[in-house]
Amino acid sequence: MRTPFVAGNWKMYNTVAEARHLVSEMVPGLQAIIGVEKVLCPPFTALLAVRALLEGSDIGLGAQDMHWEPSGAFTGEVSPPMLAELCQYVIIGHSERRTYFGETDETVNHKVHAAIAHGLTPIVCVGETLAENEAGRTSEIVSRQVRQGLYGLDLSSIGEGQGNTSLVIAYEPVWAIGTGRAATAEGANLVVSEVIRPALLEMFGEQVSQAVRVLYGGSVKASIAAVFFSQPDIDGALVGGASLKVSEFVPIVQAASR
Numbered sequence: 001m002r003t004p005f006v007a008g009n010w011k012m013y014n015t016v017a018e019a020r021h022l023v024s025e026m027v028p029g030l031q032a033i034i035g036v037e038k039v040l041c042p043p044f045t046a047l048l049a050v051r052a053l054l055e056g057s058d059i060g061l062g063a064q065d066m067h068w069e070p071s072g073a074f075t076g077e078v079s080p081p082m083l084a085e086l087c088q089y090v091i092i093g094h095s096e097r098r099t100y101f102g103e104t105d106e107t108v109n110h111k112v113h114a115a116i117a118h119g120l121t122p123i124v125c126v127g128e129t130l131a132e133n134e135a136g137r138t139s140e141i142v143s144r145q146v147r148q149g150l151y152g153l154d155l156s157s158i159g160e161g162q163g164n165t166s167l168v169i170a171y172e173p174v175w176a177i178g179t180g181r182a183a184t185a186e187g188a189n190l191v192v193s194e195v196i197r198p199a200l201l202e203m204f205g206e207q208v209s210q211a212v213r214v215l216y217g218g219s220v221k222a223s224i225a226a227v228f229f230s231q232p233d234i235d236g237a238l239v240g241g242a243s244l245k246v247s248e249f250v251p252i253v254q255a256a257s258r
């Protein structure tokens with residue numbers, strides 16, 4: 001049994017003041033929901049403020065990216081130990097990082113290794129573009145992203161849930177992100193069951209392939225969340241735009257609660 005997992009990816013939205021306001025409004029609703037691992041991923045600048053507001057709650061905190069080196073002359077970057085002081089999770093390989101900032105499967109792989117080494121749970125994003133989808137290359141692309149992104153990991157010691165370093169994968173078809181055009185739940189489930197879990201099985205064995213939470217991401221809204229969560233291989237969602245609204249995000253998390 002995998003614990004449902006829902007993370008809100010705020011992207012480049014919310015100043016510290018705005019973040020405080022949103023989190024204060026959101027926490028009571030989120031706190032009331034049990035049986036779901038819930039995570040907020042604000043921008044770096046708001047991590048400290050949000051952390052203070054989440055203290056004593058069961059709501060986790062994550063960053064949206066990081067460098068893989070522990071320190072160094074990398075202007076503008078943030079390192080794993082810097083994040084480990086502030087949060088428990090980190091999104092790695094989001095398609096916006098891949099598209100606009102040159103993230104590759106190789107840099108994703110460095111970052112995933114570094115996250116786990118520093119006790120952070122990586123939320124590793126994979127997904128095909130519209131052109132790749134239309135060319136019938138979804139399986140090939142997603143399989144490659146999983147295999148190269150997770151290459152060489154030792155997952156023997158990872159667990160599930162808060163307090164454990166874990167590994168979470170988000171299947172986010174690029175054409176569904178921020179477009180209002182979500183994948184079908186059945187289609188997304190098929191990619192997870194036919195491509196992502198088989199790749200995990202081959203790389204890490206049966207136990208890991210069944211234990212890793214795999215999320216769907218891309219235009220998830222409260223009105224459609226339950227359909228995705230009813231799919232056998234989809235364990236939750238990585239939510240962008242709708243995570244900025246209390247009236248959307250709280251019902252999405254609620255839908256994931258069993």
Ligand code: PGA
Binds near residue numbers: 176
């Ligand atoms: P969206 O973004 O929910 O706004 O489509 C999802 C994501 O980018 O993780």
